[in-house]
Amino acid sequence: MGLLVDGKWHDEWYDTKATEGRFERSKSQFRNWITADGKAGPSGDGGFKAERGRYHLYVSYACPWAHRTLVMRAWKGLEEHIDVSVSHPLMLENGWELRMDFPGATGDLLYGFDKMYQVYLKADPHYSGRVTVPILWDKDRETIVNNESAEIIRMLNSAFDGVGARPGDYCPQDLLEGIDAVNDTVYEHVNNGVYKAGFATTQTAYDEAATALFRALEDLENRLGESRYLLGNTLTEADLRLWATLLRFDAVYVTHFKCDRKRIADFPNLNGLLRDIYQMPGVADTVHMDHIRHHYFCSHPTINPHGIVSIGPVLDFSALHHRERLGQQKIRGT
Numbered sequence: 001m002g003l004l005v006d007g008k009w010h011d012e013w014y015d016t017k018a019t020e021g022r023f024e025r026s027k028s029q030f031r032n033w034i035t036a037d038g039k040a041g042p043s044g045d046g047g048f049k050a051e052r053g054r055y056h057l058y059v060s061y062a063c064p065w066a067h068r069t070l071v072m073r074a075w076k077g078l079e080e081h082i083d084v085s086v087s088h089p090l091m092l093e094n095g096w097e098l099r100m101d102f103p104g105a106t107g108d109l110l111y112g113f114d115k116m117y118q119v120y121l122k123a124d125p126h127y128s129g130r131v132t133v134p135i136l137w138d139k140d141r142e143t144i145v146n147n148e149s150a151e152i153i154r155m156l157n158s159a160f161d162g163v164g165a166r167p168g169d170y171c172p173q174d175l176l177e178g179i180d181a182v183n184d185t186v187y188e189h190v191n192n193g194v195y196k197a198g199f200a201t202t203q204t205a206y207d208e209a210a211t212a213l214f215r216a217l218e219d220l221e222n223r224l225g226e227s228r229y230l231l232g233n234t235l236t237e238a239d240l241r242l243w244a245t246l247l248r249f250d251a252v253y254v255t256h257f258k259c260d261r262k263r264i265a266d267f268p269n270l271n272g273l274l275r276d277i278y279q280m281p282g283v284a285d286t287v288h289m290d291h292i293r294h295h296y297f298c299s300h301p302t303i304n305p306h307g308i309v310s311i312g313p314v315l316d317f318s319a320l321h322h323r324e325r326l327g328q329q330k331i332r333g334t
């Protein structure tokens with residue numbers, strides 16, 4: 001694990017000294033938007049028009065942030081529009097590597113780079129910052145459009161509607177306020193919460209994160225007792241963002257990140273949501289548990305020095321979810 005400083009790679013673990021043992025995620029730096037007409041979006045510059053075949057995603061199947069973009073790509077039927085390079089699951093002294101010696105790892109389909117940081121350097125030879133996935137790449141301008149998954153899923157949701165994306169609006173305007181509110185809590189205490197617990201280097205930092213995580217999960221469990229999804233019976237990006245963490249929870253976070261008060265299997269509604277979304281067309285194909293488990297257990301020597309992958313629980317995401325008793329799934333715009 002490391003970062004680029006003025007275009008040079010430095011192998012460094014997260015520094016938690018300045019924050020009393022708390023893990024703080026840095027902000028993504030490329031914030032342009034693909035739009036239907038190529039005009040600038042809410043941030044960044046214009047010039048990124050939605051076009052078939054123009055864009056590419058760099059992902060890791062292990063990464064929950066990248067996973068969101070793969071599921072949104074599947075929901076919107078964008079597989080033919082946006083192709084994908086899949087990283088090797090290990091992330092060690094060179095950061096993410098575009099090696100092919102793991103089933104499903106594709107290498108770099110565009111340039112043949114073997115390190116993910118070379119993609120950042122291609123976009124900006126003086127880049128300083130972390131080398132994260134997902135990366136949304138523009139093959140035309142040969143640069144990074146955006147490396148913030150929350151924004152990438154928003155653009156995939158709507159920008160390609162005029163050029164053949166599958167109908168479906170997972171972020172409808174009238175639900176936006178509610179979606180943003182749930183996203184904030186889920187991001188803070190669940191998506192990033194598991195990392196804050198796992199990467200904490202003081203007891204206090206861990207206690208804070210783990211307590212807030214399980215409090216949030218209890219609230220979400222109750223909320224999902226009222227309706228099929230987080231925003232009523234309409235499936236939205238908020239459900240997807242929660243789902244990517246739920247999927248990894250029992251297989252990894254319970255042990256590796258010490259999130260062990262309860263398992264997702266102990267929460268009937270969260271477990272139901274996990275299965276419900278897993279069983280939607282195209283979603284199971286985005287799930288690669290071997291990448292997920294190999295990545296976490298082997299990429300964090302400070303918390304698992306011998307890189308031993310645990311035996312793991314037996315999980316069946318294809319089992320009945322019983323969520324239809326709360327209402328029929330609605331997808332806006334279909």
Ligand SMILES: N[C@@H](CCC(=O)N[C@@H](CS)C(=O)NCC(=O)O)C(=O)O
Binds near residue numbers: 064066131133148149
């Ligand atoms: N806010 C970013 C976070 C992405 C992120 O942190 N990805 C992790 C993988 S799970 C990563 O690439 N970490 C490398 C690092 O921090 O150096 C997003 O949602 O896109």
